[in-house]
Amino acid sequence: MIAPLCRRGAAAVALLAGLACGPAMAADRAALPPYSFAYEPQGVDERGMWMMADEDERILRTSSFVIRDEELNAYVRGVLCRTVGEDRCRNVRVYVMRIPQFNATMYANGMMTVWSGLLLRVQNEAELGAVLGHEFGHFEKRHSLNGFKNKRSVSDVLAWLGMVGPNAGLSASLAGYVYSFSRAQETEADLIGIQYLASSAYPSAAAPKVWSRLMAEQDATAAGRKRKVRHSYAAGFFASHPTEAAREAYLSREAAKYADAGDPGAEAYRKGIAKWLPQLLDDQIKLNDFGGSEYLLDQLAASGGSADVTFARAELYSQRGNPRDYVTAAELYREAIAKGCDRPEARRGLGLALLRTQQSDEGKQALRSYLEFRPDAPDGPMIKSLVGN
Amino acid sequence: MKPITLIIAAALAAAPAYAGNSLIPAGRTVQVAKSAMAVTPGSEWNKLGRRPGTNGEIWTLDGDKLNRVTFYGGIAQDTTLFREVDRKNSPLPRFSQTMLLTDVPKLLENSYRVALGSALFTIDQMEPARFGGVDGIRFTYSFVAGNQEVQSKGEARAAIVKGRLYMISYEAPALHFFEKNVAQFRQIADSATF
Amino acid sequence: MRKTRLLAAAMACGISLSLLSAPALAQEKTGVKAGFVMPAGGTRIVLMRPSVRVGAQSTGGLFEPNADWTAQARENLDAAIRKAQGQLGHQVTPYEDGTGAADSLSNQYRGLFTSLADSVREFQFFPGNRLPTKKRKDSFEWTIGPEAKNLPGLENADYVLFITTEDHYGSAGRKALQIFAALGGVGITSGVHLGYAGLVDVRTGELVWLNADQQMGGDVRTTEGAEKRVSQLLEGFPGSTIRSASAQ
Numbered sequence: 077m078i079a080p081l082c083r084r085g086a087a088a089v090a091l092l093a094g095l096a097c098g099p100a101m102a103a104d105r106a107a108l109p110p111y112s113f114a115y116e117p118q119g120v121d122e123r124g125m126w127m128m129a130d131e132d133e134r135i136l137r138t139s140s141f142v143i144r145d146e147e148l149n150a151y152v153r154g155v156l157c158r159t160v161g162e163d164r165c166r167n168v169r170v171y172v173m174r175i176p177q178f179n180a181t182m183y184a185n186g187m188m189t190v191w192s193g194l195l196l197r198v199q200n201e202a203e204l205g206a207v208l209g210h211e212f213g214h215f216e217k218r219h220s221l222n223g224f225k226n227k228r229s230v231s232d233v234l235a236w237l238g239m240v241g242p243n244a245g246l247s248a249s250l251a252g253y254v255y256s257f258s259r260a261q262e263t264e265a266d267l268i269g270i271q272y273l274a275s276s277a278y279p280s281a282a283a284p285k286v287w288s289r290l291m292a293e294q295d296a297t298a299a300g301r302k303r304k305v306r307h308s309y310a311a312g313f314f315a316s317h318p319t320e321a322a323r324e325a326y327l328s329r330e331a332a333k334y335a336d337a338g339d340p341g342a343e344a345y346r347k348g349i350a351k352w353l354p355q356l357l358d359d360q361i362k363l364n365d366f367g368g369s370e371y372l373l374d375q376l377a378a379s380g381g382s383a384d385v386t387f388a389r390a391e392l393y394s395q396r397g398n399p400r401d402y403v404t405a406a407e408l409y410r411e412a413i414a415k416g417c418d419r420p421e422a423r424r425g426l427g428l429a430l431l432r433t434q435q436s437d438e439g440k441q442a443l444r445s446y447l448e449f450r451p452d453a454p455d456g457p458m459i460k461s462l463v464g465n
Numbered sequence: 466m467k468p469i470t471l472i473i474a475a476a477l478a479a480a481p482a483y484a485g486n487s488l489i490p491a492g493r494t495v496q497v498a499k500s501a502m503a504v505t506p507g508s509e510w511n512k513l514g515r516r517p518g519t520n521g522e523i524w525t526l527d528g529d530k531l532n533r534v535t536f537y538g539g540i541a542q543d544t545t546l547f548r549e550v551d552r553k554n555s556p557l558p559r560f561s562q563t564m565l566l567t568d569v570p571k572l573l574e575n576s577y578r579v580a581l582g583s584a585l586f587t588i589d590q591m592e593p594a595r596f597g598g599v600d601g602i603r604f605t606y607s608f609v610a611g612n613q614e615v616q617s618k619g620e621a622r623a624a625i626v627k628g629r630l631y632m633i634s635y636e637a638p639a640l641h642f643f644e645k646n647v648a649q650f651r652q653i654a655d656s657a658t659f
Numbered sequence: 660m661r662k663t664r665l666l667a668a669a670m671a672c673g674i675s676l677s678l679l680s681a682p683a684l685a686q687e688k689t690g691v692k693a694g695f696v697m698p699a700g701g702t703r704i705v706l707m708r709p710s711v712r713v714g715a716q717s718t719g720g721l722f723e724p725n726a727d728w729t730a731q732a733r734e735n736l737d738a739a740i741r742k743a744q745g746q747l748g749h750q751v752t753p754y755e756d757g758t759g760a761a762d763s764l765s766n767q768y769r770g771l772f773t774s775l776a777d778s779v780r781e782f783q784f785f786p787g788n789r790l791p792t793k794k795r796k797d798s799f800e801w802t803i804g805p806e807a808k809n810l811p812g813l814e815n816a817d818y819v820l821f822i823t824t825e826d827h828y829g830s831a832g833r834k835a836l837q838i839f840a841a842l843g844g845v846g847i848t849s850g851v852h853l854g855y856a857g858l859v860d861v862r863t864g865e866l867v868w869l870n871a872d873q874q875m876g877g878d879v880r881t882t883e884g885a886e887k888r889v890s891q892l893l894e895g896f897p898g899s900t901i902r903s904a905s906a907q
Contacts, residue, residue, distance in 0.1 A: 526790075531774060615770040
């Protein structure tokens with residue numbers, strides 16, 4: 077689990093000694109400990125986790141939220157396998173979910189979910205590998221099991237304390253213990269995640285970049301909502317994850333230590349998700365988060381953004397709908413069309429933006445061209461009524 | 466009233482307030498959503514005691530998860546369609562007087578995406594339709610609420626009158642329920658006056 | 660109004676209202692379609708995969724899933740359901756999960772059943788919150804629609820039985836806390852035991868019977884307990900002579 081909003085999935089693999097099947101490492105690469113799997117959960121707690129996870133997977137298999145595109149699934153899985161190694165990824169089942177937030181989860185039984193919002197926020201295969209490797213790290217280290225046992229004993233203590241009377245100081249320090257334990261787990265998963273990356277063909281320097289951009293995005297969201305930009309540079313007691321700042325810092329240190337080179341796979345990544353990019357963008361700009369969305373679009377544009385990105389920005393401005401936004405939106409729609417955006421909706425958007433900037437004739441012309449491009453448009457009758465005869 | 470009486474009155478009011486579902490009889494014209502909007506249903510409905518927002522009202526036949534008619538009675542400039550649960554972290558989009566009728570489906574879509582925590586929302590069709598005696602829009606949509614697996618369908622009519630948004634929507638699971646009551650909803654929408 | 664909203668929130672979250680067991684909130688738990696009579700013997704009932712979750716509730720209230728208990732409970736419940744139905748001369752077969760489209764459709768129906776059962780509980784079983792149109796006579800008119808008969812796997816079935824149970828057993832620590840709390844006049848429940856059982860007529864899609872209970876008895880981890888639970892879940896099952904062993 078990566079983001080604070082995530083539900084804790086379960087990670088548990090019994091590590092039995094002596095079943096080494098790790099690949100030989102290149103001399104200049106970080107050495108990973110040998111990996112072994114024993115797919116029999118041990119003890120009541122662990123078997124319980126597996127049972128829940130199996131039931132979750134049964135539900136997930138038919139869920140409407142799973143993106144059923146074999147090509148995309150194979151691609152994401154491929155990145156995981158190239159990061160952690162074929163032997164490690166063999167028994168992982170990857171499900172790409174249509175959820176526009178930055179997250180991925182790993183469950184006790186080898187089920188991994190990758191959220192579509194994550195795919196929009198990484199810029200290359202190495203960054204995706206860094207996040208998926210982090211998740212796999214929880215799995216390999218059996219974190220959910222340890223975290224669960226620990227949470228149980230501490231929440232028992234808290235319940236008793238609640239009975240005796242409010243003793244804020246004591247309770248808070250115990251709560252701090254629970255959450256800092258899970259923070260330690262997150263850090264451990266981060267460190268093993270970057271180790272996978274260092275031992276793969278991807279450069280480990282990609283890992284901290286994910287976090288620095290996530291921080292900047294959160295700042296942009298806050299600014300867009302006219303909230304105080306307040307990045308906490310020290311994790312509070314109740315934060316179950318290290319702050320992004322701390323993460324970025326120690327991951328940068330680790331990457332400098334490994335000092336491994338490699339192609340992060342930016343071009344391959346763009347190709348890998350190209351088919352889904354319009355959908356990912358559309359889901360993002362409909363989240364009513366102007367600042368965060370604009371930041372993401374800036375990032376995508378800086379790394380060689382396509383006409384899809386320009387179109388999404390045009391939509392973002394016309395959705396905000398301040399009078400000046402329509403002027404900007406109209407320019408952006410024109411730019412997208414010039415860049416080769418062949419979605420009829422670009423003409424629709426242009427037309428509607430122009431109508432609102434008192435350029436009625438040009439607006440109607442754009443809308444007519446939309447209807448020509450898309451005679452069966454679902455909003456055809458509505459647009460016709462705006463164009464007039 | 467003395468304070469103590471107030472407390473008792475509040476306590477007495479508390480329980481029945483939730484249980485404030487009431488019968489909407491057939492054939493009688495009723496004001497809805499604390500607004501100037503009025504409808505004359507051809508069949509009887511239940512009005513739920515709880516409201517989605519200040520300018521909202523819900524009618525149902527079998528419970529709002531199975532069939533739900535929502536009235537939006539004059540959403541004003543810079544206000545949300547319904548109550549915001551987490552204004553700080555998940556603010557809802559707001560209605561603006563600069564909106565054209567073609568923007569209304571997107572306002573509903575984006576509000577639902579945030580409120581239901583689901584990217585599975587699609588506008589299916591939209592067309593001009595008279596609503597409450599003025600030019601308005603009729604549109605259809607489908608969605609799945611987050612953490613649920615029930616595919617739902619929706620249909621709505623809307624119009625913007627004197628800078629305020631008036632809308633009536635109908636939503637139900639795609640399996641069986643949508644078709645079952647959609648005609649009753651359309652009759653209500655046809656009967657609307659402002 | 661604050662209390663009202665809290666109540667609404669609790670209902671929305673499916674939190675047990677038995678915590679607030681004031682007489683005004685007393686809840687009915689069984690409904691039968693007026694005039695419904697179960698045909699005697701030979702009825703073919705398909706049992707949708709019951710959703711069964713069993714674990715312990717530690718002192719702090721966390722749910723600890725327990726696979727051994729869950730597996731045991733599932734086995735016990737399956738056996739108990741068959742035994743209970745066998746006694747009536749009904750033929751009970753589990754729903755066969757198919758692949759792809761059929762699976763997804765059966766998932767939709769499971770979801771629809773839960774929405775339906777939730778609605779019955781919220782708007783029929785709570786007398787104070789009953790929908791005025793549902794108040795008349797012995798009205799119990801609920802359906803998932805006649806289209807349900809098109810669900811692959813139901814071709815030869817007369818009825819579909821949906822079952823959901825979730826159990827959180829109180830740990831020894833929580834039981835001790837409960838006693839301690841009682842002395843101080845603070846209410847703490849030990850364990851959550853909720854369940855739905857609903858019978859749907861395949862030909863019409865009508866819910867002919869529903870049992871919805873948020874405080875069920877019977878320790879599903881044991882054979883006797885599972886039988887007690889099933890007898891409680893199936894209490895009032897149309898045409899049955901099954902009586903609840905004792906309501907907790």
